[in-house]
Amino acid sequence: MLTFNSYLVLSAFVHSTLGLIQTPNFAADVIRTQQLEASWDATIEKRDDVPAGYVAPPYYPTPKGGWVGSWTDSYAKAAKVVANMTLAEKVNLTSGTGLLMGPCVGNTGSALRFGIPNLCLQDSALGIAATDNATAFPAGITTGATFNKALMYARGYALGEEARGKGVNIQLGPTIGPLGRKPRGGRGWEGFGADPVLQGFGGSETIKGMQANGVIATVKHFIGNEQEMYRMDIPPHGLMKAISSNIDDRTLHELYAWPFMDAIKVGVGAVMTSYNDVNGSACSQNSKLINGILKDEFGFQGLVMTDWLAQIGGVSSALAGLDMAMPGDGNTPLLGLAYWAYDLSTSVLNGTVPLERLNDMVTRIVATWYQFGQDQDYPLPNFSANTADPTGPCYPGALISPTCVTNEYVNVQGNHASVARNISREGITLLKNDNNTLPLSTQAVLKIFGSEAQNNPAGMNACNQRSCDTGILGMGWGSGTANYPYLDAPIDAIKRKAANVTYYSSDSFPSGITALSGDIAIVFINSDSGENQYTVEGNHGDRDASGLVSWHNGDALVQAAAAKYATVIVVVHTVGPIVVEPWINLPSVKSLVFAHLPGQEAGNSLTDILFGDYSPSGHLPYSIPVAESDYPSSIGIVGFEFFQVQDTFSEGLYIDYRYLNKNGITPRYAFGHGLSYTTFSKSSITLTAVTPLSTLPPARAAKGSTPVYSTAIPPASEVAWPTGFSAIWRYLYPYLDDPASISSAINFTYPVGYQTTPQPAPAAGGDEGGNPALWDVMFTLSVTVTNTGSVAGKDTVMAFVQYPSDSSYDTPIIQLRDFEKTDTLAPQGSQTLTLSLTRRDLSVWDTTKQNWVIPVSSSEPFVFWVGNSTANLTIACESLSKACSAGRPSPVV
Numbered sequence: 021m022l023t024f025n026s027y028l029v030l031s032a033f034v035h036s037t038l039g040l041i042q043t044p045n046f047a048a049d050v051i052r053t054q055q056l057e058a059s060w061d062a063t064i065e066k067r068d069d070v071p072a073g074y075v076a077p078p079y080y081p082t083p084k085g086g087w088v089g090s091w092t093d094s095y096a097k098a099a100k101v102v103a104n105m106t107l108a109e110k111v112n113l114t115s116g117t118g119l120l121m122g123p124c125v126g127n128t129g130s131a132l133r134f135g136i137p138n139l140c141l142q143d144s145a146l147g148i149a150a151t152d153n154a155t156a157f158p159a160g161i162t163t164g165a166t167f168n169k170a171l172m173y174a175r176g177y178a179l180g181e182e183a184r185g186k187g188v189n190i191q192l193g194p195t196i197g198p199l200g201r202k203p204r205g206g207r208g209w210e211g212f213g214a215d216p217v218l219q220g221f222g223g224s225e226t227i228k229g230m231q232a233n234g235v236i237a238t239v240k241h242f243i244g245n246e247q248e249m250y251r252m253d254i255p256p257h258g259l260m261k262a263i264s265s266n267i268d269d270r271t272l273h274e275l276y277a278w279p280f281m282d283a284i285k286v287g288v289g290a291v292m293t294s295y296n297d298v299n300g301s302a303c304s305q306n307s308k309l310i311n312g313i314l315k316d317e318f319g320f321q322g323l324v325m326t327d328w329l330a331q332i333g334g335v336s337s338a339l340a341g342l343d344m345a346m347p348g349d350g351n352t353p354l355l356g357l358a359y360w361a362y363d364l365s366t367s368v369l370n371g372t373v374p375l376e377r378l379n380d381m382v383t384r385i386v387a388t389w390y391q392f393g394q395d396q397d398y399p400l401p402n403f404s405a406n407t408a409d410p411t412g413p414c415y416p417g418a419l420i421s422p423t424c425v426t427n428e429y430v431n432v433q434g435n436h437a438s439v440a441r442n443i444s445r446e447g448i449t450l451l452k453n454d455n456n457t458l459p460l461s462t463q464a465v466l467k468i469f470g471s472e473a474q475n476n477p478a479g480m481n482a483c484n485q486r487s488c489d490t491g492i493l494g495m496g497w498g499s500g501t502a503n504y505p506y507l508d509a510p511i512d513a514i515k516r517k518a519a520n521v522t523y524y525s526s527d528s529f530p531s532g533i534t535a536l537s538g539d540i541a542i543v544f545i546n547s548d549s550g551e552n553q554y555t556v557e558g559n560h561g562d563r564d565a566s567g568l569v570s571w572h573n574g575d576a577l578v579q580a581a582a583a584k585y586a587t588v589i590v591v592v593h594t595v596g597p598i599v600v601e602p603w604i605n606l607p608s609v610k611s612l613v614f615a616h617l618p619g620q621e622a623g624n625s626l627t628d629i630l631f632g633d634y635s636p637s638g639h640l641p642y643s644i645p646v647a648e649s650d651y652p653s654s655i656g657i658v659g660f661e662f663f664q665v666q667d668t669f670s671e672g673l674y675i676d677y678r679y680l681n682k683n684g685i686t687p688r689y690a691f692g693h694g695l696s697y698t699t700f701s702k703s704s705i706t707l708t709a710v711t712p713l714s715t716l717p718p719a720r721a722a723k724g725s726t727p728v729y730s731t732a733i734p735p736a737s738e739v740a741w742p743t744g745f746s747a748i749w750r751y752l753y754p755y756l757d758d759p760a761s762i763s764s765a766i767n768f769t770y771p772v773g774y775q776t777t778p779q780p781a782p783a784a785g786g787d788e789g790g791n792p793a794l795w796d797v798m799f800t801l802s803v804t805v806t807n808t809g810s811v812a813g814k815d816t817v818m819a820f821v822q823y824p825s826d827s828s829y830d831t832p833i834i835q836l837r838d839f840e841k842t843d844t845l846a847p848q849g850s851q852t853l854t855l856s857l858t859r860r861d862l863s864v865w866d867t868t869k870q871n872w873v874i875p876v877s878s879s880e881p882f883v884f885w886v887g888n889s890t891a892n893l894t895i896a897c898e899s900l901s902k903a904c905s906a907g908r909p910s911p912v913v
């Protein structure tokens with residue numbers, strides 16, 4: 021029997037190595053969790069009172085997968101296999117084997133009779149986490165700042181190639197939620213920027229790249245994980261429930277779910293739910309979100325998994341549409357207890373979870389495995405996320421475990437260092453550059469300030485999951501990280517490049533310095549955030565302690581340098597916006613460079629820009645306000661409340677620039693702002709109508725057929741322990757000691773609104789991503805960009821839509837809808853870019869019609885604004901006349 025001591029040892033181990041538990045009192049949990057174990061069917065719909073108007077309605081049953089044309093072959097293959105599977109095999113594929121019970125951060129059971137191994141699920145969105153000889157790519161936010169779809173794809177492709185090389189079946193990325201609603205939110209940097217369209221392209225290009233390698237990509241976290249604090253249930257349930265993100269239907273569709281639609285449109289294989297509740301119902305068993313929105317309206321054909329330890333009920337999550345429980349344990353790991361695994365076998369044998377639902381879970385998993393060709397020569401994991409040693413326990417969670425070859429140290433980096441450097445460089449965003457201070461001469465006399473320019477003296481990977489802010493900040497902290505194979509620090513790159521460099525590594529300005537007239541000071545500052553299981557310098561994942569202020573007294577360091585030197589360049593590595601007012605207008609602060617989170621290529625990518633080998637072409641993927649108080653209080657971090665923290669998205673559609681624009685607040689630097697060393701002109705702007713506007717999209721097609729199986733409850737003997745089976749202690753199996761004793765004769769109280777008759781097909785659905793007509797191109801915009809300066813560079817063109825002024829829908833003044841970037845243009849070089857505006861881009865989500873509606877007007881046009889930030893919009897085309905003109909007054913301040 022498990023002793024508290026061994027549990028505490030393991031808990032401490034998990035806590036320090038994986039950081040997954042945030043429970044204050046282990047011993048008490050053990051007792052209560054064991055008592056609760058038998059009746060784990062947590063309340064399924066609304067769990068606690070949420071503000072009026074925010075609802076989590078029931079939506080049953082789960083739409084079966086397989087009705088979409090592009091998945092037909094995979095479902096046909098899967099159906100043949102699933103039809104022959106035993107109950108134990110089916111349950112195996114849906115259930116994780118338990119924390120630390122296999123090489124990867126998540127491992128399913130296997131069905132070896134059909135060649136299906138234990139599937140390996142592994143973080144992260146920027147590299148293969150917790151291993152060696154893999155690339156530490158720039159973070160999502162850096163990639164978003166490139167506004168370059170080709171680089172987004174290239175990064176995804178390289179990530180997928182590395183995942184496959186390590187034997188990862190299901191890669192846990194990209195992150196497209198949080199969206200970045202909260203500037204202080206801890207994990208916004210894993211995604212691509214505080215705009216659904218930027219986030220949508222970032223996510224979908226990444227997915228296409230990853231999946232081209234046969235890796236199954238996972239979009240996460242569905243949905244509303246906009247703050248880290250209070251994100252998880254504290255076991256036992258009810259002690260403190262996870263935070264409830266209260267989101268209205270229109271805001272959900274137009275902001276937070278929008279990038280998930282894009283991901284499903286391009287065929288993403290997996291979706292991970294988030295820890296939080298939405299409208300009072302846990303995302304891991306919110307039937308409206310999983311059954312209704314993901315699987316019916318968005319037509320998702322792949323598998324839905326939980327976030328780690330986010331499952332709070334067995335039957336409830338199965339009915340609500342969950343397909344895979346990760347890492348398999350109940351919400352307190354390492355007890356050998358689960359909501360699924362053996363207990364899912366029970367739920368099917370006793371008739372409570374319809375066999376149909378289990379069949380659909382497994383079919384989705386097996387079909388996804390076929391869809392990406394993983395039945396053909398797909399490698400097994402050749403690494404261990406649990407140890408760096410060459411051999412060790414196969415199942416560290418078991419205490420007594422057989423020994424395995426744990427790491428083969430396969431080098432999967434290929435030429436990805438150059439992909440990483442290209443992205444880190446192209447994400448660098450030049451916000452200010454008075455008197456062309458940049459680029460620098462390599463002969464300049466440079467004085468470099470700030471410990472941020474160098475590597476952590478304790479080692480680049482010294483802090484577990486990068487949970488410290490010492491030295492150069494290449495990524496935030498938490499599970500969304502990777503080990504650095506190397507970390508090219510800015511100071512090293514600068515010294516390689518420039519002739520006369522002096523480095524002052526202190527974060528306090530050194531005394532006794534004499535500045536000579538030609539000296540140029542470069543000051544490095546940063547701001548960090550990450551995942552809630554670590555508290556770094558008082559910040560609990562979110563920047564709750566630091567606010568939008570640079571860490572380690574960065575403002576004082578810049579001010580001191582600015583007092584001494586006539587020319588100061590500030591370089592910022594940051595997870596998101598910081599307020600720069602304390603120094604941005606000081607006369608000697610000439611240049612401001614946001615290098616975001618550059619990953620391993622922090623040094624070279626920066627010197628590429630600082631010394632003018634490349635012209636900067638990054639653009640801000642969020643706004644930088646003059647003061648944090650320019651934003652509404654609803655987007656601040658929500659503090660403690662007893663039982664359940666309520667986070668109500670009362671600002672609706674008005675986040676980031678949408679809010680500032682509506683309220684006439686000028687930011688310090690606008691969304692999209694970013695300077696170049698050259699200049700560009702735009703000419704030959706034309707708007708072409710492609711598809712006539714109609715208020716509603718054409719009617720969707722009917723659903724195709726889905727696999728049909730026998731509905732007879734299988735013989736109980738299928739989940740009896742095989743004779744002679746030698747079980748690993750605490751490993752999660754589908755088997756039961758006495759399956760024959762389970763009777764299906766007892767009544768079960770199903771959740772309110774539960775039904776087994778399929779819902780009518782939603783009008784907004786019809787294919788992966790929703791009604792395919794939503795992607796019909798209504799207009800194209802073409803623009804010729806000419807480099808009118810004297811050095812080579814790239815320009816970005818963004819298209820923002822303004823709805824007809826007589827529209828009855830309260831809608832942000834302008835919203836980004838597409839962007840394109842030129843290739844490198846030599847001086848006088850030009851290129852014509854074409855941007856698209858789809859039906860969805862012109863639509864609002866009508867909550868009454870439950871459909872996407874274009875507010876078509878016969879008298880007032882849609883106005884399509886063309887520019888490179890929300891602040892420089894002077895060129896526009898109008899939908900009714902098709903006329904385009906320059907020199908118009910900006911629609912926003």
Ligand SMILES: *[C@@H]1O[C@H](CO)[C@@H](O)[C@H](O)[C@H]1NC(C)=O
Binds near residue numbers: 100101103104
């Ligand atoms: C499934 O079972 C049928 C009949 O028992 C058999 O013909 C078929 O080959 C089996 N398919 C697989 C994939 O095992």
Ligand SMILES: *[C@@H]1O[C@H](CO)[C@@H](O)[C@H](O)[C@H]1NC(C)=O
Binds near residue numbers: 108128130133754
């Ligand atoms: C279920 O998976 C485990 C490994 O995780 C394996 O030992 C067992 O044999 C599998 N059961 C069946 C029925 O395939």
Ligand SMILES: *[C@@H]1O[C@H](CO)[C@@H](O)[C@H](O)[C@H]1NC(C)=O
Binds near residue numbers: 061366
């Ligand atoms: C069937 O089994 C599941 C899992 O143990 C349990 O939650 C559920 O209450 C059972 N149903 C009935 C009717 O007893």
Ligand SMILES: *[C@@H]1O[C@H](CO)[C@@H](O)[C@H](O)[C@H]1NC(C)=O
Binds near residue numbers: 505
């Ligand atoms: C990378 O792999 C090599 C063997 O190919 C190994 O010697 C080296 O230690 C690995 N690097 C790291 C950081 O583990």
Ligand SMILES: *[C@@H]1O[C@H](CO)[C@@H](O)[C@H](O)[C@H]1NC(C)=O
Binds near residue numbers: 454455607610
């Ligand atoms: C730019 O340089 C000129 C000439 O040296 C100087 O007068 C002016 O103040 C500088 N402007 C800024 C913004 O630094």
Ligand SMILES: *[C@@H]1O[C@H](CO)[C@@H](O)[C@H](O)[C@H]1NC(C)=O
Binds near residue numbers: 465519520536
């Ligand atoms: C660096 O520049 C300073 C100031 O011009 C000069 O005194 C010093 O000799 C230079 N050092 C080197 C190594 O060139």
Ligand SMILES: *[C@@H]1O[C@H](CO)[C@@H](O)[C@H](O)[C@H]1NC(C)=O
Binds near residue numbers: 695
């Ligand atoms: C941005 O647009 C403005 C206005 O059209 C133009 O002057 C500027 O050169 C552009 N900047 C970049 C970096 O493309």
Ligand SMILES: *[C@@H]1O[C@H](CO)[C@@H](O)[C@H](O)[C@H]1NC(C)=O
Binds near residue numbers: 765766767
């Ligand atoms: C199940 O519940 C229904 C309705 O409450 C009742 O009519 C029926 O007798 C119950 N069946 C059993 C086996 O308890």
Ligand SMILES: *[C@@H]1O[C@H](CO)[C@@H](O)[C@H](O)[C@H]1NC(C)=O
Binds near residue numbers: 688689889891892
């Ligand atoms: C573009 O907007 C910025 C403010 O973000 C402003 O400083 C700059 O002058 C504008 N450029 C043009 C060409 O309008």
